[in-house]
Amino acid sequence: MSKKKQQVSEDLYGQTAGAIGALVVVFAILGAIKDKLGLSMPVTVLLTVGVMVLIGWGAWKLRYRILAALAGTAGKPAATTTALKQEAPAAAGAGGDQVAPHPELTEALRTAGVIGRDEIIRADEVTVTSLATGKRYDFLLPKTKTVKDVGHKLANIAGWFGVSRLQLQLERSFDNERRVLLLRLDQAPFSTALPLPTRHEITTFAGVPLGHDVTGRLAGVETFDKASMLVAGMSQTGKTTLINGLITCLLIGYGEFDMYLLDGKICGLITFEKNCVRYEASDKPDVFEDIVDELTATGMGRYRQKQEALRNREPSPKFKPVIFIADEVANFFADDGTPKGKEKAGRISEKARKLVAMSLESGISCIWLTQRPDKDAIPTNVRSQFQYRLCLYVDSEGTAKVVLGDTYFETVGPINPALLNPKIKGQGVLFSHGESTLIRGFDFDNEFMWNVVDEAHGRQQQKLAQAPASPLTQAIDLMRRQGVDFIPTADLAPALGITETRHGERGKQLSKMLGVTSSKDEKSVVRGYWINDLIAAATSGP
Numbered sequence: 001m002s003k004k005k006q007q008v009s010e011d012l013y014g015q016t017a018g019a020i021g022a023l024v025v026v027f028a029i030l031g032a033i034k035d036k037l038g039l040s041m042p043v044t045v046l047l048t049v050g051v052m053v054l055i056g057w058g059a060w061k062l063r064y065r066i067l068a069a070l071a072g073t074a075g076k077p078a079a080t081t082t083a084l085k086q087e088a089p090a091a092a093g094a095g096g097d098q099v100a101p102h103p104e105l106t107e108a109l110r111t112a113g114v115i116g117r118d119e120i121i122r123a124d125e126v127t128v129t130s131l132a133t134g135k136r137y138d139f140l141l142p143k144t145k146t147v148k149d150v151g152h153k154l155a156n157i158a159g160w161f162g163v164s165r166l167q168l169q170l171e172r173s174f175d176n177e178r179r180v181l182l183l184r185l186d187q188a189p190f191s192t193a194l195p196l197p198t199r200h201e202i203t204t205f206a207g208v209p210l211g212h213d214v215t216g217r218l219a220g221v222e223t224f225d226k227a228s229m230l231v232a233g234m235s236q237t238g239k240t241t242l243i244n245g246l247i248t249c250l251l252i253g254y255g256e257f258d259m260y261l262l263d264g265k266i267c268g269l270i271t272f273e274k275n276c277v278r279y280e281a282s283d284k285p286d287v288f289e290d291i292v293d294e295l296t297a298t299g300m301g302r303y304r305q306k307q308e309a310l311r312n313r314e315p316s317p318k319f320k321p322v323i324f325i326a327d328e329v330a331n332f333f334a335d336d337g338t339p340k341g342k343e344k345a346g347r348i349s350e351k352a353r354k355l356v357a358m359s360l361e362s363g364i365s366c367i368w369l370t371q372r373p374d375k376d377a378i379p380t381n382v383r384s385q386f387q388y389r390l391c392l393y394v395d396s397e398g399t400a401k402v403v404l405g406d407t408y409f410e411t412v413g414p415i416n417p418a419l420l421n422p423k424i425k426g427q428g429v430l431f432s433h434g435e436s437t438l439i440r441g442f443d444f445d446n447e448f449m450w451n452v453v454d455e456a457h458g459r460q461q462q463k464l465a466q467a468p469a470s471p472l473t474q475a476i477d478l479m480r481r482q483g484v485d486f487i488p489t490a491d492l493a494p495a496l497g498i499t500e501t502r503h504g505e506r507g508k509q510l511s512k513m514l515g516v517t518s519s520k521d522e523k524s525v526v527r528g529y530w531i532n533d534l535i536a537a538a539t540s541g542p
């Protein structure tokens with residue numbers, strides 16, 4: 001017998017026994033009523049049955065109400081329990097105790113649609129710091145949300161606070177996706193001038209400072225080792241000034257490096273000519289191509305040295321950083337519309353791509369500027385190689401994407417450079433390692449920069465004076481005596497005792513002796529050596 005059938009028959013026995021018992025009791029009660037009231041037996045039976053039916057109906061009604069009430073609770077249990085459960089984390093602490101919402105942030109994020117109406121920002125998970133320029137909020141979102149949800153609604157949050165989007169800055173924390181660091185400025189960014197950094201502040205900055213952030217702190221990049229940077233913005237937005245500031249900071253605090261400057265605007269970077277291994281003021285693609293060729297040859301040489309060290313199981317060689325700064329690079333990728341011009345532009349763009357890609361391992365970094373950040377001005381395959389992007393004011397979101405990347409506006413806390421106030425020169429969005437920072441470049445006065453330039457030059461001369469005698473120092477002395485900046489291989493080789501007369505072989509022997517790759521002269525006709533290349537080589541190393 002199944003368990004269910006067994007249960008039914010047991011119920012039947014129980015109910016039959018109960019009914020017999022009840023009948024006996026009923027007849028006993030009827031007898032008592034009949035004796036008490038002196039009524040006839042049929043009337044007593046009818047009266048008793050009527051009373052019993054009424055009592056039964058009352059009991060049934062009571063039972064029905066109780067069940068209905070219970071059923072009412074049971075009919076909506078899911079919703080009620082869920083509501084309680086949803087509220088529980090927001091309203092109750094870990095130990096079940098009630099926690100207060102942070103009124104300002106809860107309301108702001110609810111209105112902006114970041115968190116739900118039934119969610120809160122817990123007051124005990126908020127730290128608000130007052131700054132000279134505004135307030136910094138450090139808080140945790142409810143478990144259902146991440147910092148990305150805040151990033152997508154920054155304009156709405158700014159609206160709730162009654163400030164512009166640029167007055168809000170979002171930083172992400174890498175330890176918790178729910179942690180939000182939100183900066184709210186009292187005024188539009190950089191509406192008051194900030195004091196220029198001191199030498200001490202520049203040298204103690206952890207990296208290379210590029211400008212101030214909106215709170216007045218120095219901001220920049222960690223290093224240019226294994227990284228290149230693209231700087232873009234419409235004309236007269238402050239790119240050249242910012243780069244002058246950057247070079248000044250590099251000369252103060254970056255240690256030794258070889259600088260190549262291609263001044264596409266002819267006089268934008270001239271201040272630093274003295275500190276360069278090679279300085280060119282030209283907007284000609286040929287000059288750009290020549291520098292790219294020279295640096296690619298250096299890079300290839302460095303790759304070979306690395307390869308050799310690995311092959312011999314020796315430590316990887318340390319290279320002196322090379323920084324190639326070129327202003328207005330769009331000129332160098334332009335073609336004149338002819339098939340030949342197009343072919344040349346394609347060749348230059350491929351060489352440029354290769355050089356920037358090479359910076360990862362060869363210690364050669366490129367910092368390139370353009371005032372024409374449109375799609376075709378700098379080929380995509382070149383643009384995509386830059387790890388750091390800095391976009392000053394541009395006139396559309398589309399242009400900003402060309403500079404910062406197609407997916408830039410999907411990153412955490414993007415800042416639209418088209419919203420920057422173009423009247424406040426030198427401000428731009430620095431995008432590095434997935435993070436955006438609004439900065440304003442330094443506008444150092446000439447006197448300060450000239451001092452820095454002279455000091456750096458003096459240090460290099462001192463180092464050269466102390467360099468042990470070598471074919472390099474001999475070559476430099478010779479060139480100085482002759483008063484030339486460039487010496488052809490054919491003249492230098494015999495002066496250093498090379499008797500070989502075959503061109504190729506003589507060039508190889510000389511290059512090996514000097515440890516420097518030869519270059520072409522100004523007219524790109526004769527191979528030989530530039531004095532600055534030789535000085536850079538003689539003063540490199542510890």
Ligand SMILES: Nc1ncnc2c1ncn2[C@@H]1O[C@H](COP(=O)(O)OP(=O)(O)OP(=O)(O)O)[C@@H](O)[C@H]1O
Pocket residue numbers: 233234235236237238239240241242265371425426427440441442443
């Ligand atoms: N941080 C700054 N603070 C104050 N003024 C600045 C700042 N940066 C740039 N300027 C001023 O803005 C003007 C334009 O600067 P700059 O020449 O650097 O712009 P640019 O973007 O390189 O221009 P273009 O592309 O047209 O050559 C200059 O008068 C410069 O003094």
